[in-house]
Amino acid sequence: MASQGLQMMGILLAFIGWLGTIITCALPMWRVTAFVGANIVTAQVIWEGLWMNCVVQSTGQMQCKVYDSMLALPQDLQAARAMVVISVIVGVFGVLMAVVGGKCTNCMEDESLRLHPSFVL
Numbered sequence: 001m002a003s004q005g006l007q008m009m010g011i012l013l014a015f016i017g018w019l020g021t022i023i024t025c026a027l028p029m030w031r032v033t034a035f036v037g038a039n040i041v042t043a044q045v046i047w048e049g050l051w052m053n054c055v056v057q058s059t060g061q062m063q064c065k066v067y068d069s070m071l072a073l074p075q076d077l078q079a080a081r082a083m084v085v086i087s088v089i090v091g092v093f094g095v096l097m098a099v100v101g102g103k104c105t106n107c108m109e110d111e112s113l114r115l116h117p118s119f120v121l
Contacts (some may be wrong), residue, residue, distance in 0.1 A: 003105045011098045018091035025084045028054045028064065030077060048074075050081040 001023030
């Protein structure tokens with residue numbers, strides 16, 4: 001069995017990874033396309049995210065629009081959206097299982113149940 005310190009560090013790293021997944025899910029920069037015309041004034045950068053589409057003009061002005069329907073989203077971004085949402089949900093359960101099954105947790109009296117937290121849930 002791992003020591004209590006290693007378990008705590010693992011739980012902390014899992015929580016940080018879960019937060020990173022949430023931040024990645026919210027960012028609009030999943031696909032970036034740049035259009036540069038004959039001069040720099042007409043340059044545009046298009047960001048396609050899981051939840052919205054943003055256009056950044058060369059002047060620095062940014063306009064974002066939320067997708068109206070699932071059909072407006074390309075198939076690869078639809079699949080990415082589903083997988084990221086599933087990973088956020090599974091990450092919550094993973095962190096909860098790690099906390100409940102840790103050596104430093106005293107929320108269960110029976111030692112055999114604490115070593116197998118999936119039986120409790």
